[in-house]
Amino acid sequence: MTLTEVLMSVLVMGIGVTSVATLFPLAVLRGARATQLTAGTILKQNAAETVAFSYSPSLAPPPANIGGVAIGTGAGEVDVSPIVARISTGVSRDAMLLDPDANGSIETFGPGRPDGTPVNDWAGDPVPPRKYIVDPLGAAVLSRNSIDQVTPFLFGAVDTPNAVSTANVIDQFGARISGTIGGRVQRFCWPFPYEALAAAEDPGDADGAAVRNQMIETAYNLVGRAGDYGTEVDTLATVTRREDGDQPYLEVAYPLAEVGSLEDLFAQGTTERPAVGTATARAVLFRPDGRGSAAIPLLRLHGQKAMDIVTEDGNFARVKVALPNNEFLAAAGLTDTDDAAVLRVRLERPDRKYSWMLTCRRTGTDRLETEVAVFFNRALSAEDESVWRCQPVVNDRGRIESYVLFWDPTAGQSPPNVSGGARLLEMSVLKWLSVGALTVSEGDAADAPVAPPDDTTTGRKYLQFALSSETPFFNEASVTGEMFCAFPRGVVDVYPLSPPGAIRK
Numbered sequence: 001m002t003l004t005e006v007l008m009s010v011l012v013m014g015i016g017v018t019s020v021a022t023l024f025p026l027a028v029l030r031g032a033r034a035t036q037l038t039a040g041t042i043l044k045q046n047a048a049e050t051v052a053f054s055y056s057p058s059l060a061p062p063p064a065n066i067g068g069v070a071i072g073t074g075a076g077e078v079d080v081s082p083i084v085a086r087i088s089t090g091v092s093r094d095a096m097l098l099d100p101d102a103n104g105s106i107e108t109f110g111p112g113r114p115d116g117t118p119v120n121d122w123a124g125d126p127v128p129p130r131k132y133i134v135d136p137l138g139a140a141v142l143s144r145n146s147i148d149q150v151t152p153f154l155f156g157a158v159d160t161p162n163a164v165s166t167a168n169v170i171d172q173f174g175a176r177i178s179g180t181i182g183g184r185v186q187r188f189c190w191p192f193p194y195e196a197l198a199a200a201e202d203p204g205d206a207d208g209a210a211v212r213n214q215m216i217e218t219a220y221n222l223v224g225r226a227g228d229y230g231t232e233v234d235t236l237a238t239v240t241r242r243e244d245g246d247q248p249y250l251e252v253a254y255p256l257a258e259v260g261s262l263e264d265l266f267a268q269g270t271t272e273r274p275a276v277g278t279a280t281a282r283a284v285l286f287r288p289d290g291r292g293s294a295a296i297p298l299l300r301l302h303g304q305k306a307m308d309i310v311t312e313d314g315n316f317a318r319v320k321v322a323l324p325n326n327e328f329l330a331a332a333g334l335t336d337t338d339d340a341a342v343l344r345v346r347l348e349r350p351d352r353k354y355s356w357m358l359t360c361r362r363t364g365t366d367r368l369e370t371e372v373a374v375f376f377n378r379a380l381s382a383e384d385e386s387v388w389r390c391q392p393v394v395n396d397r398g399r400i401e402s403y404v405l406f407w408d409p410t411a412g413q414s415p416p417n418v419s420g421g422a423r424l425l426e427m428s429v430l431k432w433l434s435v436g437a438l439t440v441s442e443g444d445a446a447d448a449p450v451a452p453p454d455d456t457t458t459g460r461k462y463l464q465f466a467l468s469s470e471t472p473f474f475n476e477a478s479v480t481g482e483m484f485c486a487f488p489r490g491v492v493d494v495y496p497l498s499p500p501g502a503i504r505k
Contacts, residue, residue, distance in 0.1 A: 040374040040492040043225060043356050047372045048497055050222065051358070054096040054190070097360060097370060100134045100188030131430035132186040134358040137223050139189035140215035141380045143200040150382040152197055155185040156427060156486060157386050169427065169484070171389040172407060175453065177427075177484055185430060189215065191222075223355045229282065229348035239285065239332070240340040241323075248323055250296075250334065252283060252345055253316040281349040283321045287331045288343065294324035319347070353377050358497070361430045370497040371432055373423075375490045384488040387427055388416055392481035393449045393464065400481055402466040406445055406452045410459040415442070416487035418465055423491040427484040432494040434468035 095102075139152040149157040149170065158167040159176060168176040169184055189197050192215055200212035238253045286293045298321060323329065332341045356374045363369055378384075390403040407413040418424075422435045445452060445460035452460065 036376050036492045039225065039354050039376070040495070043354055043374045044372050044495040044497075046225070047223075047356050047358070051094055051096045051370075051497065054094065096134055096190050096358070097368060100132065100190045100360075102188075102190050102193040129186050129362075131359075131361040132188060133430075134188050134190055134360065136189045136192065136215070137219035137355050137378075138357060138380060139187055139197055140192075140200065140212060140219045143197060143212050143215070144209070150385055152189065152201055153187060153194075155187045155385060157382070158184070169387055171387055171453075171484065172405070172413065173389075173454065175389070177387065177389075185427060189219075192218070220350075220352055220355070223357065224352055225354045228351040228354070230351035231346055231348050232281075233345075233347040235345070236342055237345040238340055239334065239343045239345065241329075241334045241337055242320075243337045248337065250285075250321050250323060252285075252319045252321060254319070254345075256315050256317055281347065283319065284346040284348060285321075285324065285328070285332070286344040286346075287328060288333075288341065289331060292328065292331070294328045296321045296324060354492075359425065359430050359432065372495045372497050373425075373432065373488075374492045374495070375488070376492050378490045379488070383414075383416075385486055386416065388485050388487065389453060390483040390485055391450045391453070392483075394481070402439060402464050403483060404448050404450050404462050404464045405485075406448070406460050406462045408460050415461070415463055416485075417489045418463055418487055421468075422487065423494060424485040424487050427486060432491075433485075436466045436468035438463065438465045440464040 133155045135155065138155075142150055143152040149159070151158060151167070154167060154169075156169045159170050159174070167184065170176055196211055196215065200209075200215055233254065235254065237255075240251045240253070242249055242251045281298045282295050283298060284293050284295045298319070326335075329335050332343060333339055334341055353376055354374065355378055356372050358370055358372060360368060360370045388405045390405045392400040393402045393404060395401045405416070405418075407415050418435055418438055420435060420437050424433050424435065425431075426433055441463055443462050443464070445457035445462050448457075448462040449464070451457070
C-alpha cells in the first residue's frame, strides 16, 4: 500500500468518524424533544379530562379555609362569601370553559360577584368575552409580581394593571393597542373565584400570602403532571429506628462529604405545616434484598412542635422520616428501637417542569374553540407576557412574506424568544402560530425593510421572521396586516382540545 493510499484511507475514515460523531448530539436533542412531546400528549389528555369533568364550586361543599386562612368577614379572615352564597345552580360539566371565573354562572363573566358587587374596579361583564385564557398557575404566581405592566386578571402587558376594567394593552414601546385588534384578554384562575385572586394580589392583605400559596399549590396539582419527582440525593445511608416519647420514626444519616448540606432541599423545613394538597419532598428507602421500596413524604411527624427534618451532626446530615409499613421494617431489620441498617436511600422533591393553560375564543354565539398549550419550565415572568407589535413585509405580489419587530437595547430591552419552530400567541384572534424561519436575528433598525411605527430608528434593533407554512394566518387587521404577539418561552406544543363545535351547556 502506497503512502497516497494510506492518506486517502485516513481521509475517508476521518469523514466517517466525523459524520458518526455528529449523530450523537442530534440524538440527545431529539431524544429530549421526544420526551417533551410524550409528556405534552399526556398533559393534553389530562387537560381534556379535567375540563370535561370540571364543575362550578357552587356545586361543591364550601371550603372552611384557604391555605389555612379562615373564610369569613372577621379579623384575620378572607371574605370569599360568593363561594358560599351563589345565585346560580352552577355548571355541572365543562365549567373550566363555561364558568372560568367560578361564579356559578355562564352568563356573567369578569372579576365581579354575582350580586353585582365589584372586585377591584370591575363590576362584571354580562356578555361572555370573545377571547379569554384559563390560566390558574399564571394568575396565582403573578398575583404578587412587582412589575407595573403585568396583572393576574389580564394576559399581556397593560398600561394600568390596577384599573382592570379600563386597562389598555400596550406594545413593546408603550403604545396602546385599542379596539378589537390586540384588545384585552381576560385571564381566569378557575377553580378560584376572583375574590380569592383579589385577596392574593392585595399587598395590604396580611393573609394574602397564605391564599396565594394555596392557589399556587392547587394550580400545580391541577395543570401540572402530578406524581413527578426529581432525584436530589441517591446514595447509601445509615437508617436507624428511633423513638421520641411514644412516637417512633426513622433517622436517615447521610455523609456530608457526599451530599453536602440538605437545608436548601426542603422548603417545608419550618414550623409551618404544608398547605393541604402540597406536593412535598420525600425519601425513598430501598429494601436490602432489592425487592421493593417505600416512599415516605417528609412531613412534620405526629407530636412534634417543629418539623426538624434536617440537622447536621459532625460529619452527617440527618433526616427524620415516618415509619414505613411493617413488612418493609422486617425486611430491613428495623423492628426495634435503635436497630440500624445501611440502605440505599433516595431524596426526591416534586418535579414541576410541565404545566398547561387554555386559550379560548368564541367563533359564534354558541361555538367555542379551545387549545391546550403545554409548557416545559414555563418562565411565568413579565417578559413572557410582553406584547410585540410585528409589522408585515409585503412582496411585489402584494402578499405578506414575513414580519419585523423592533426593540430598543439602549432602554434595557431584550428581543423576545423567536427561533425557527418557536410558538407565538397572536393576541388579536388569540391563536397560536409557529415561526417558520428567523431570517434576521439582530439588525440595525435603519436597515429594516419597514420603518418602526413611530419612525424612530436611533439605537433600535430589529429581527425578521416568517410564519410556518403549517400555520397559515389571516389577520383580522386586514388593512395594516400587523400582528400583536406574545412569545412565551418553554412551549412544548399546542393541541386542540376538541373539534370546534357547539358549546355544551
